[in-house]
Amino acid sequence: MSPGVIDYAGRVARWQPDAVGRLQDAAFTLFDEQGFDRTTVAEIAERAGLTKRTFFRYFADKREVLFGGSKGLEDVFVTAIAGAPAAASPLDAMAAALDALAELFEERRAGSARRQRIIVANPELQERELIKLATLAAAVAGALRARGVKEPAATLTAEAGVTIFKVSFGRWVEPANRKTLARLQREALAELRAVAAG
Amino acid sequence: MSPGVIDYAGRVARWQPDAVGRLQDAAFTLFDEQGFDRTTVAEIAERAGLTKRTFFRYFADKREVLFGGSKGLEDVFVTAIAGAPAAASPLDAMAAALDALAELFEERRAGSARRQRIIVANPELQERELIKLATLAAAVAGALRARGVKEPAATLTAEAGVTIFKVSFGRWVEPANRKTLARLQREALAELRAVAAG
């Protein structure tokens, strides 16, 4: 669609640039305006100046368009675990990784809240969110095992860390919240330590 | 389909009994034989002697036919939490609830393993499983709050308990496993305590 666009160099480009970005923008806007399931893929594609078929070339399904950033999240988390001091306990490594995550998000609270609104409003999207978090937990557990943590401690620690992130993230994006994500995560971690101590 | 069946009283019944059960049986068998996504709803319905439309009257979607028992699971979990001694710590109440769950499953290891095989083979089904577990965790957190546990301790404890169940269940249904679910859960809980203690 729309061939013959003039690109930055003044040459005739066949396609408008950044099809993926345009699809994501269109999807976010439409989901936010009319809700996820009152928005069709054809509608998203049309708004992005593309076709349904092109949408499905970039995204495995309609939900996936909202989860583009999850690979980056996983990378930051795993890298931070791997980079923690060798002497750090599993839970200390986890604390360091949570701080690294917080830094990644701190600037994007408005966008995160918008995305969260869309997801919370739709069970299908919550399912996808949960499997992304489960995948994340599995990767984190792998990073812990690479540090010498045994099973099932690695999986339990990883799940605990991801749970802390999830719970804290949910509080962070609440309109009334004034605390930083880093602080909410540290509080949750302390709480978990207290619970486990009995 | 198949009207004119003779029922237990010798009278002519219009329909064969237990449509839900027949649909579940057909679905389990077909999913196990040919996989979840190579099985169509029309196929399941036909095998059960019913139509697609009837399938969707009983199950909200194709996946739901595998998750009929999750309400019972939640009831047992929540009841056990509520019934724990008033003096028990949150984690002790959790331990008691996990024992109660183990009792519920101990007799059904073969069936549980078959269901697990089907679910593990398909990401869509894992998504549904995860949201069921998340719903379970939310209910358990509610039961803990009813005991006076504050947030975020209640949610963190509930998530930890459900994680212990999930991890232990996965190990329990492994072909090589010889331990009971109760024992695997107790081991995981001890491990979690050790990790959190540092």
Place this chain on the structure above:
DNA sequence: TGGTCGATGACACTAGGTGACATCACCGTA
């Protein structure tokens, strides 16, 4: 006898998702 109810069937329709093939600007190379 007739009327309501409840479980199921029949049928048409929407939308997510896929496979196969066509299009055409771009780019490297002879």
Place this chain on the structure above:
DNA sequence: TACGGTGATGTCACCTAGTGTCATCGACCA
């Protein structure tokens, strides 16, 4: 300069999950 390959996109036909609506007909009741 001509030409062939490549990659991003479009077109079209198709499958199947899931839904809305109305028809059917034995059971049950007055």
